[in-house]
Amino acid sequence: MITTENSDALAQRLADSGLRSTPQRGLVYEALLKTRDHPTADELYVRVKSDLPTISLATVYNCLETLVHCHLVRAVNFERGPTRYCPNLQPHAHFHDDDTGETHDIDLPASLLHQVNAVLPGGYHSSSIEIIFRGKSPHRRASATKA
Amino acid sequence: MITTENSDALAQRLADSGLRSTPQRGLVYEALLKTRDHPTADELYVRVKSDLPTISLATVYNCLETLVHCHLVRAVNFERGPTRYCPNLQPHAHFHDDDTGETHDIDLPASLLHQVNAVLPGGYHSSSIEIIFRGKSPHRRASATKA
């Protein structure tokens, strides 16, 4: 799920913004695509360091800022916690599981977005709508219990 | 809009939680009710200091935590900005004006909340839904241009 298509998309978007394609940017984006669990900058730092041990946390922040700016990644905030990052570009909401702390994507049909938008009184024009749920999500079964 | 009714509500809620009614708590809550512009803790600190110059910022934070805990006030977070506080207990969304930075309340009919809730796949149970709009809101007219 990583390869050429995404890799090209990245190079393309960077070029569109007059930015260079670098190993750091590629690896941060790749790490984000590989495990779609809404990691924080710190978590990505750890993951990317195994491939590029010299990368710095500042660079991870810089790359993420760039990716968000290129519209390849969304920044997700929940209460006062560290910002999380999401490569899902479809319209979706976030569900925060109170028990596990996990963040799940919830697809949002366009019709719902219209309904939500319709509650705005006259004169309001929204450029974005963010929806966040909190609660309990179905426990995914342990994929295999070892010995 | 401040007086006995709200004042009693505060005393009552505090008592319910085994907490004391103090001048600091009263003033912070009053300041929140008086100007419903979703102030930050710092802004409330400034406002309350004119009535009680000895109050500390830590106390403002403590009082807000207490008020949130008593369900008299909602904490509102937007991206990485400082937490804002809202005494509107009705179900409502927040609209952040990109130009002015102001935060406005948007009433949410129960029917919409149901619709939103309905997008959750089976097994998800939400205990709260938060909706945040960004965009442009109607300019309220300057109430009188001086000179």
Place this chain on the structure above:
DNA sequence: CTTGATGTTTAGAATGATTCTAATTCTGTA
């Protein structure tokens, strides 16, 4: 190829909202 301009990365310092700590002050009751 050099060279310079510019973009990028890096380590570490700085920032800023919030929380914590420890001491002091209050309040309600014995």
Place this chain on the structure above:
DNA sequence: TACAGAATTAGAATCATTCTAAACATCAAG
């Protein structure tokens, strides 16, 4: 009045993030 627990206070600590300044890399001339 005296004490226990609650609340307030000033200032230190925390922590995610941003900033700074220096080192590096890359590209486009010359």
